[in-house]
Amino acid sequence: MNEIPHLTVDLDAPGVSRGHLVVPGGADRGELSLPVFSLNKGEGPRLLVTGGNHGNELEGPLVARRLVEWLPVAQTCGRIIVLPVLNPLAVEAWSRNTPLDGLNLNRVFPGRAGGSVTERIADAVSRVLLPVADTVFDLHSFGPKWDFPPAATTHPIADPDLMARTVRMAQAFKLPLTLVWDYNDTAGMFDIVAQNQGKVFVCTEFGGGTVGADNLAIYEAGVRNAFIALGLVEGKAEYPTFRQRKSSQTLETHPYDELKSPATGIFEPRCSVLDEVKQGDLMGILHPMDSLSAESIDIRANGTSIVVAIRSGAHVHANQGVALVARPLKN
């Protein structure tokens, strides 16, 4: 039995190869084989595309599969590795975390060889795939309880040169939103491990978590735009149409930009993503349901900003997030 994570595909073989990333077994379960697609057209950028990091975000795996269909003809140079599903256990359960060990794969990087299954997946990806890529696209969705526009995101990066290159790469997707997301809970993220190795890492987020034809087309067009910008495929990058608009904006958001619910109840949104709001504008109403004498509470904007995420039809607890706003990125 081979106890080391490894590939059954030779990445140096020219052209298309299909195989698996083998994640060794452990105390909790046997080995996992994650399907991997490798396309080697020689010199050029080395790109890793992953999906299914979170199991309830299914657009990424579907877009990754589509890439496998047209890349063999479209790719002109470089090396692309596509791994549509990073965490098959979570995808099968339509669960953000792995049911077996309860862990969030995107918080356990770089993983642990002797750890539980989620840690072993992270370890295999970190040791086997990350070293052979210069750029990583990790395809996520924002989640099922939010409305969120198609976005290419990054977190702030200490190295200004890597930060600038990462923002440029994210903008090259030409999605409606490029978001620099200052976020407290980043320890153990795939992004951080890749960025610490000097790699350009873009995380795409797609709102809703409900897979639809229009959304998939926008998502795929964005990834194709990024391939064009990298020089991996030829063609003209175009803004995909999102809610009648063909445009893109680069914004930044910070932890204090999250609006929290003042009470427990049902949140009624009164604004839409990409709306500009000013101080005092009504963004939503919280309706307490435990007593009909309890008054509904207005939730108002606390400054000029752009709505980037809004709860859609969800029961929320007091102090849970109901909206996220952002402002143009300062250079």
Ligand SMILES: [Zn+2]
């Ligand atoms: Zn995710």
